[in-house]
Amino acid sequence: MDTQEMHRRTVEWWTTCLAGVGDGQWGEPTPCADWDVRALVNHVAGEDLWTVPLLEGSTIEEVGDRYDGDLLGDAPLAAGQAAADAAVTAVADLLAGRETVQLSYGEERADEYVWQLCADHLVHGWDLAAAVGGDTALPADLVAALGEWFAPREEMYRGAGVIGDQQALTGDAQHDLLARFGRESGWTAPGS
Template sequence: MHRRASEEFVRQVAAVRPDQWDAPTPCADWDVRDLVNHVVGEERWTVPLLAGQTIEDVGDSLDGDLLGDDPASAAAHAARAAQNSVTEPVLTGKTVQLSYGEEQAAEYVCQLAADHLIHGWDLAVAIGAQARLDPQVVDGIAAWFKDREELYRGGGAIGDRVEGSTSAEGALLGAFGRDPGWTPGHAAVAALGAAFGRGDVDGIMAQLTSDCVFESTSPPPDGGRFVGAEAVREQWESLFGGTDEPLFETEEWFVLGDRGVVRWRFSWRDADGQRGHVRGVDVLRLRDGKVAEKLSYVKG
């Protein structure tokens, strides 16, 4: 399982285009380069740990960037070295010293195989490639993970389970907190909501296309229509700059293909010192991992 999953990960790394290294991934805190560096780091750790070294022995020698100017080669070399280090410790029942203590080498290698499998999917969908999850590896990891899922979740290693998939692949991704339908548009919608919550106009505009369209909720009946980043930015600067204690809160959102929907609550401090609010919905159109159209509707 470890060999198959790591070989697929290396294949996906080789497919990353030069302009995709800073693209978002299903791991919200990592772009493509961060994700690949994480997995290469795991592979680089595998060799000394399975050889009997401790975390203290390795120290900070594997901290920082491990990809250099040729990430594909770095990933391939690290994967090959890790694969070559696995067999003997597993077959002879050796143990390995991990952050939480002593562990069986076989258990450690299952953890590595699972991480390669899931992060291989993360990488594929982030760069728009076809995700190829080996069915035998999916079945093997699913059986292994069944009794460990809540341990992982309780430790904060994975997000909430995503239900609804009927395929073995989708069910395993859901168990690891992944939405099998994730696209770069998911990252854009999540980042847009976070930027609105901060009142961060620069952050908002970073998630919009240069030719974006925004339709506001007023004046009735159709609202105002603003086309292009400059015109849209002016609207948000006016709103946040001219409102006392503005606060956007995202209540719910989802993405399906190139469309998204966000339910939100906007509140402010009125002239009497009280907080007023409205609730509304944005209907979004997505393109190339950004929001190209934001049509706003409000209860009223």
């Protein structure tokens, strides 16, 4: 699967999960211990909003603090969807013409950056679905593609502290992908 299609499809998965958030669920816990539902959605919306200027060639310094703080306002579903739509458009329109982007850790290949976004959308979509009682069955072809991309990067991610400790592997593709990202695939909200 090419990078642009993978991005579009993982964002579609994310927005399907986002659409499942009920009005009273924004404060619910998620598998990401430090984030409730609203904070998780705000994080992904921020990643989506950053996609546009980074693929346009802007640096972190040029963007500054534009995407700090609450990005969701009074209409979190609409804000999250708009950010996702902007990211998909940016990848479709700009990825082919951009070799590198400037990230917080330095220069990165643009296609590698977009794969990082794919990982965020797929895994955080699962986090969101688990938090709100949605469908947590990930599309098998996306699991396979992301698993192949992630395998040689797992230790680097873990060493950088951006994923948790690997959980027990079972041989099930979805379970094992989530476990490699530090997720317990049977996660349920505390008290449920």
